[in-house]
Amino acid sequence: MTVRDPVCGMEIEPQSAFANREHMGQTFYFCSQSCVDQFDKDPHHFVMTSATTGFNPERTLTRIELPVADLPFYKPVPNLEAGLRALEGVHQVTTNAGAGVLQVEYDSKKVKVPQMAEVVRASGFQLGGTNIKIGIESLRCASCVKFIEDELKSTDGVLSATVNLATQEASVDYLPQKATLAQLNTAIEEWGYKPRAATSDAPVDKQEEAHAREYRRLMNKFWFATAVSLPVLATAYYQFVPYLNTLSMDTLRVLWGVTALLTLPVMFWSGSDFFTGAWSAFKHRSANMNTLIALGTGAAWLYSTFAIAFPSVFPEGTSEPFYDVVAVVIALVVLGQALELRAKGQSSTAIKKLLGLQAKTARVIRDGKEMDLPVEEVLVGDVIQVRPGEKVPVDGVIVEGSSAVDESMLTGESLPVSKKQGDEVIGATLNKTGAFKFRATKVGKDTALAQIVKMVQDAQNSKAPIARLADTISGYFVPIVMILAVWTFVIWFVVGPQPQLVYALVTSVTVLIIACPCALGLATPMSLMVGIGKGAEHGILIRSGEALQTARNIQTVVLDKTGTITKGKPELTDTLTTDNGQWTMEDLLRLTASVEKVSEHPLAQAIVDGAQARKIELSEVKDFEAIPGHGVSAKVEGRNILIGNLKLMNREKIALGELEEKSKSLADDGKTPMFIAIDGKAAGIVAVADTVKEDSAEAIKALQGMGIEVVMITGDNRRTAEAIAKKVGVNRVLAEVLPEDKANEVKKLQIENRKSKIQNVVAMVGDGINDAPALAQADVGLAIGTGTDVAIEASDITLIKGSLKGVVTAIEVSRATMTNIYQNLFGAFIYNTLGVPVAMGVLFPFFGLLLSPLIAGAAMAFSSVTVVGNANRLRGFKPKFSAR
Numbered sequence: 001m002t003v004r005d006p007v008c009g010m011e012i013e014p015q016s017a018f019a020n021r022e023h024m025g026q027t028f029y030f031c032s033q034s035c036v037d038q039f040d041k042d043p044h045h046f047v048m049t050s051a052t053t054g055f056n057p058e059r060t061l062t063r064i065e066l067p068v069a070d071l072p073f074y075k076p077v078p079n080l081e082a083g084l085r086a087l088e089g090v091h092q093v094t095t096n097a098g099a100g101v102l103q104v105e106y107d108s109k110k111v112k113v114p115q116m117a118e119v120v121r122a123s124g125f126q127l128g129g130t131n132i133k134i135g136i137e138s139l140r141c142a143s144c145v146k147f148i149e150d151e152l153k154s155t156d157g158v159l160s161a162t163v164n165l166a167t168q169e170a171s172v173d174y175l176p177q178k179a180t181l182a183q184l185n186t187a188i189e190e191w192g193y194k195p196r197a198a199t200s201d202a203p204v205d206k207q208e209e210a211h212a213r214e215y216r217r218l219m220n221k222f223w224f225a226t227a228v229s230l231p232v233l234a235t236a237y238y239q240f241v242p243y244l245n246t247l248s249m250d251t252l253r254v255l256w257g258v259t260a261l262l263t264l265p266v267m268f269w270s271g272s273d274f275f276t277g278a279w280s281a282f283k284h285r286s287a288n289m290n291t292l293i294a295l296g297t298g299a300a301w302l303y304s305t306f307a308i309a310f311p312s313v314f315p316e317g318t319s320e321p322f323y324d325v326v327a328v329v330i331a332l333v334v335l336g337q338a339l340e341l342r343a344k345g346q347s348s349t350a351i352k353k354l355l356g357l358q359a360k361t362a363r364v365i366r367d368g369k370e371m372d373l374p375v376e377e378v379l380v381g382d383v384i385q386v387r388p389g390e391k392v393p394v395d396g397v398i399v400e401g402s403s404a405v406d407e408s409m410l411t412g413e414s415l416p417v418s419k420k421q422g423d424e425v426i427g428a429t430l431n432k433t434g435a436f437k438f439r440a441t442k443v444g445k446d447t448a449l450a451q452i453v454k455m456v457q458d459a460q461n462s463k464a465p466i467a468r469l470a471d472t473i474s475g476y477f478v479p480i481v482m483i484l485a486v487w488t489f490v491i492w493f494v495v496g497p498q499p500q501l502v503y504a505l506v507t508s509v510t511v512l513i514i515a516c517p518c519a520l521g522l523a524t525p526m527s528l529m530v531g532i533g534k535g536a537e538h539g540i541l542i543r544s545g546e547a548l549q550t551a552r553n554i555q556t557v558v559l560d561k562t563g564t565i566t567k568g569k570p571e572l573t574d575t576l577t578t579d580n581g582q583w584t585m586e587d588l589l590r591l592t593a594s595v596e597k598v599s600e601h602p603l604a605q606a607i608v609d610g611a612q613a614r615k616i617e618l619s620e621v622k623d624f625e626a627i628p629g630h631g632v633s634a635k636v637e638g639r640n641i642l643i644g645n646l647k648l649m650n651r652e653k654i655a656l657g658e659l660e661e662k663s664k665s666l667a668d669d670g671k672t673p674m675f676i677a678i679d680g681k682a683a684g685i686v687a688v689a690d691t692v693k694e695d696s697a698e699a700i701k702a703l704q705g706m707g708i709e710v711v712m713i714t715g716d717n718r719r720t721a722e723a724i725a726k727k728v729g730v731n732r733v734l735a736e737v738l739p740e741d742k743a744n745e746v747k748k749l750q751i752e753n754r755k756s757k758i759q760n761v762v763a764m765v766g767d768g769i770n771d772a773p774a775l776a777q778a779d780v781g782l783a784i785g786t787g788t789d790v791a792i793e794a795s796d797i798t799l800i801k802g803s804l805k806g807v808v809t810a811i812e813v814s815r816a817t818m819t820n821i822y823q824n825l826f827g828a829f830i831y832n833t834l835g836v837p838v839a840m841g842v843l844f845p846f847f848g849l850l851l852s853p854l855i856a857g858a859a860m861a862f863s864s865v866t867v868v869g870n871a872n873r874l875r876g877f878k879p880k881f882s883a884r
Contacts, residue, residue: 007035008063034094034103061091064113064178066102066159067128068120080123087111087119100128117159117173124776129159129173132181133198136188138214138273139168140337140864142474142521143288144191147281149471151187155179162463165518166525169198171458192280211341218338225270225331229324232259236324256308259323263301271297271330287478289517293333295482296512300325300853303505322506322853329513329857336861340522340868354453354536357428362393365437382440386431394427394443401436405429455543455798456536459528464545466821467524474517481515481836488840503841506853510839514856515832519863523824526871531817534877539800540810547796551780551814553761556749557703557807558734558774560742560766561714561721564784564804565700565728566690568767570603572610573671574687576662586616588684592676594619595634595641599626603672606688631674642677649675649682656682670716670723697728699804702880704729706811713737713745713774742774750779765799765807782807809879816877824867831863 002011010031014020017029019036021043030036084093084102089110094103104116120127136148145163152161152170157178163170172184185195199210235255238244247255268275274297277290304321362378363370363385370385375393378384383399386392392405404416407429416432419425425438427447444450463471489508496503528545535542542548562568575585593611596604598621611618624634630651631644642652646663649656654677656663663673663685671689675682700710713734714721721735734745742764749762764771764778775781775795783795784802799806839856843849 003029005029005031005035007038038092061105062108063103063105064175066104066113066116066120067175068100068102068125080120080125083119083123084116087115090116112153113156114153114158114160121160127159127173129175131171131173132184134170134172134181134184134188135196135198136163136168136170137194137196139163139165139193140273140340140518141277141289142471142517142519143286143478144193144277144281144290145521146471146475147284147286147288148188148191148193151190152184155183155187158184164463164525165521166529171462190280191284192276215338215341218334218341221270222331222334222338225266225327225334228262228266229327229331232263232323232327235259236321253308253311256304256321256323259321260301260305260308263323263326266327266330267297267301270334274330274333287482289478291478292481292512292515293329295485296509296853297326297329299505299512300509322509325509325513325853325857328854332854332857332861336865339862339865354449354456357391358449359391359393359428363387363390376444378440378443380440380443383437384440385435385437386425387435388431388433390431392425392427392429392431392438394440395447396425396438396440396442398423398425398436398438401434403434403436404432406432452536452541452800455541456532459532459542459544459548462528462544462546464524464528464549464821466549466825467528467545470520470524470825474521477515477517477520477832481511484836484840485509485511492841503850507839507841507850510851510853510856511836513853514835514839514851514860516828516835516860516863519828519831519867520825522864522867522871523828524821526868527817527820527824527874530871530874531813531820531877534817534874535810535813538806538809538813538879540806540813541798541800542810542813543796543798547780548814548817550761551763551797551811552818554708554763554780554811555760556709556711556762558711558713558746558749558762558764558778559700559730559804560764560771560774561712561716561724562690563767563802564765565696565712565724565730566692568690570606570672570688571691572606572686573689573691574666574673575684576659576687577684578657578659578682583678583683585684586614588676589614589686590616590618591636591639591641591678592643592686594621594636595624595632595643597621598624598634599632601626601632603674603688607686640679643674643686645674649677652677652680654680654682659685668719668723670720670727692724692727693803696804699808700728700730702805702808703811706808708811711749713742715739739771740773742771743777746774746777750777763807765804782810812879813877816874820871820874824870827870828863828867831859835859 003014003017004011006028008031012029012031014029018032020027020029021036021039022028028039030039080102081093081095084090084104087106089107090104091107092103092105096103102120106116117127139145139148142165145165148163148170149161152158152163152172155174157175159173159175161170161172170184170188174184188195234241234244235252236259238247238252244252244255271293274290274293277288278294281288281291300322304323304326308321359375361372362375362382364373364378365371365383365385378394384393384396386403388403398419398421400421402418402420405419405425406416407426419436424441425436426449427442428449442448445454485508488511489504492504492507493500524545528548531548532542532545535548542551559565575589577583577585577588589607589611593608593616596607597618608618619636622635624632626632627644627648630648631642633640633642635641642648642654646656646660654675656675659675659682663675666673666685666687669689671687673685673687676684676686703710709732710730711732711734712721712725712728712730714724715737716724716735718733718735721733725731725733737745746762746764750760752760761779763780763782764774765782765784766775767784771783775783780797781795782797782799784799784806797810799810835856839851841850
């Protein structure tokens with residue numbers, strides 16, 4: 001037998017309960033310390049008539065556990081708790097950092113889970129739960145986007161939901177223990193749409209097949225409506241058709257009766273989506289784009305049928321039908337949808353290109369035998385043979401052989417990268433010269449390529465803030481148009497010329513048909529889809545539409561020095577000898593590198609690598625000794641070698657002469673000089689530095705040319721920092737900043753313009769590990785990855801190639817995409833603000849012009865196609881620097 005916790009209502013076994021309490025002759029069982037504490041504070045509040053159920057039916061509070069992915073880490077929790085408590089209806093918030101959950105007690109009538117989820121995200125945390133994508137068949141109505149989103153959000157257990165009109169998919173974050181897929185599907189069905197499996201996760205050929213199937217369906221409907229429209233148009237304009245213009249009115253009425261029957265299948269098959277969508281909206285006491293078309297064509301059909309059935313009821317000259325409006329308008333709108341779908345297929349070429357990079361088969365070695373298997377059947381741990389010219393099928397580590405691998409598809413580096421035993425290889429990269437075997441470490445959806453594709457798809461399904469505004473406008477748009485249509489009918493019927501009824505009907509139907517919220521609804525998601533895909537083609541992974549929109553307005557870019565401006569790895573930069581000419585540079589470097597070969601100092605390896613790069617043979621070392629804080633000493637080729645700092649040379653009383661001045665000059669350039677003494681005499685200097693990347697200065701200059709202030713932030717001393725900044729052209733340096741203080745420095749930059757009441761939009765560029773707090777604090781965080789590091793949680797944008805040119809390209813992509821979005825929104829807005837008044841007849845009193853419903857239908861159909869076509873112009877975007 002189970003009992004219920006009287007506080008939270010959880011079903012528990014009495015013997016496994018956390019604790020129990022006796023109260024007023026009843027025993028109560030509890031699941032946790034939190035429930036016990038609440039009961040102890042006010043036991044009467046939980047007193048029950050039944051001791052076995054232990055549940056208070058009058059208690060209206062609901063309890064939920066929200067999983068928070070990054071709860072135990074670096075972000076402050078008090079702000080999160082305070083934000084949740086500020087919501088009306090939230091009674092208690094308890095943080096369990098160890099379990100990574102927030103326990104929230106709330107009144108479900110006053111506050112919903114998506115509102116709490118929004119607060120969690122606004123506080124900089126990432127919610128857990130499960131994400132699912134659900135396809136929505138025939139979703140083309142912009143107004144319905146918001147209706148379906150709201151329906152999904154009202155489903156118990158849903159954390160967030162976004163519906164993308166461009167991909168015809170809903171992306172839902174939910175708690176599996178509270179909500180099921182069936183409930184999510186029901187929420188979509190409530191609005192008359194049929195849920196289906198999402199195609200964005202399917203292979204490219206499956207996606208194209210689904211697109212082609214839907215395109216054929218729409219074109220079949222269009223051709224049927226077109227075939228019916230031809231005889232309907234002939235009878236509508238009988239005055240201009242030979243033979244028909246000689247028929248009597250009674251015969252014409254019979255023909256019109258036939259066209260009435262012919263247009264019925266056009267309405268209820270070709271136009272079925274409009275009428276089912278309108279009916280679903282009506283059941284929810286709302287209206288959408290389908291309502292406008294269904295009302296317009298339905299009103300025209302009903303008027304026409306009534307006019308030919310009861311002509312005597314109508315004033316003379318007003319009893320002719322408008323069946324042509326029904327057939328032609330539906331045909332044109334369906335054609336517009338088909339062309340729109342075709343253009344959408346072209347918009348997702350970036351994903352197709354990425355998926356097309358993957359190898360189809362792998363040569364797997366199992367039980368000593370080589371076998372060709374589909375890449376989907378490769379398992380972690382399999383050993384795979386790769387020959388010259390073949391693609392690496394999955395991610396792994398080389399166990400035998402060596403080669404040069406072209407990683408340009410991921411990193412953008414044009415030169416092949418040398419690979420040897422123990423090195424990582426990335427799936428979809430191209431093997432150039434040698435053959436090698438590697439052990440698979442990541443397969444399927446865990447590979448770097450799969451992660452990149454998923455990130456791009458998630459970003460394309462996300463919404464920019466401007467898209468939410470467009471969705472809101474679309475929600476109000478349809479009711480406003482319906483009111484305008486009623487006003488139009490009344491005005492024309494009351495003050496219009498004869499025949500007033502015909503004019504009133506035609507103008508009101510034209511208003512309903514010409515209004516197009518779809519163009520507004522498509523304006524943003526189509527451009528986002530193309531823009532984010534274009535970014536991915538150039539090695540820029542943008543996480544969300546919001547990040548893309550914010551990046552357009554960046555005013556300040558903060559660059560971490562190590563690994564961002566510089567290579568992040570020390571290199572040998574200088575070898576200087578004394579003026580007496582006793583030692584050549586090669587001799588000096590051979591002796592120095594031989595000693596450093598045994599040293600464990602981090603700078604020692606840079607000297608060894610420098611010598612090996614110059615093909616210098618190293619000698620045996622004897623009597624090696626590390627002198628903490630000073631340097632090292634050893635014997636090489638019978639000579640006593642000392643390598644170290646000024647303190648070591650002073651301690652050993654070695655006269656440095658001009659070398660001391662040279663070392664200061666090197667230090668001023670941001671390098672670390674080390675003195676070398678041989679047999680008690682100064683012999684020279686070797687200098688090591690974290691060298692600047694080849695293209696950093698060029699990228700920084702480009703950023704400054706875009707009107708962006710560039711700031712360098714580093715933990716190095718000011719002298720070194722200033723030296724690096726001078727090399728790359730950075731004028732503002734924040735030096736000696738500890739990693740934990742970087743976020744505060746970013747915050748200071750953000751509020752610099754507070755006097756003007758405009759927050760400075762700051763981007764932070766770092767390696768995404770020790771810079772994580774600063775990346776999270778910045779308005780836009782850009783993490784420099786290396787192909788496999790594509791899931792850096794703190795960043796908004798990941799630059800696959802380790803080059804600052806990617807920052808320039810990311811901002812260029814953002815600006816180009818947002819410009820395209822504004823063009824689309826402006827075009828959609830102008831179309832509707834001009835089209836609706838013209839349809840209402842504002843030109844009639846001045847020029848005698850009245851818009852035909854047929855022209856209105858064509859304009860409405862092709863306004864959406866124009867928006868999609870303009871979005872596709874982004875496919876020709878060319879960045880200032882090509883990352884490929």
